[in-house]
Amino acid sequence: MKCPYCSAPDSKVVNSRPSDEGGAIRRRRECLSCGRRFTTYERAQLEPLMVVKRDGRREAFNPDKLLRGLTLATEKRPVTPETLRAFAYGFEDEVGQTEVSSEEIGRKAMNFLRPIDEVAYIRFASVYRDFDTLERFIEEIRGLKDG
Structure with missing residues (x-):
């Protein structure tokens, strides 16, 4: 996942949990380049x-x-x-x-x-x-x- 702060291509998942009553997965990620954290949501389309x-x-x-x-x-x-x-x-x-x-x-x-x-x-x-x-x-x- 590309970092929204520094645009580095690599990040690691720090935490995952269900969100939106099980309709999505919320993932906390940490950029391997700048170290900042951000959240992504994964859902079926x-x-x-x-x-x-x-x-x-x-x-x-x-x-x-x-x-x-x-x-x-x-x-x-x-x-x-x-x-x-x-x-x-x-x-x-x-x-x-x-x-x-x-x-x-x-x-x-x-x-x-x-x-x-x-x-x-x-x-x-x-x-x-x-x-x-x-x-x-x-x-x-x-x-x-x-x-």
Whole structure:
């Protein structure tokens, strides 16, 4: 496994254990070159979930991409990385289909964030729904307060 810090090609496994309720194996690795540690996840990939983009293109679902968006929305908020990781990496199993629209992914992510942290929800919604005016932003916050 290539080291994400120094790009050295060799690392050793320090610890392995089941993760995501047995759906993956979490491995702690140590780079043989720089000595830094990092975590990898190994999971079976049967048939990849395909994401249908707004312009009609299709691409394989990437949980890291979803995790990146959730992480940005929850930056400096009291949401644990483990909570986000569990959602992002469990998303494919939850959907139970072979195709999903990017809109559906955004809706599910907002439904996930709303009860956890309202500020993170608004941050994610502002990007997902592409707020172009202050009024649209205020309207969403009012809906959050009323709902």
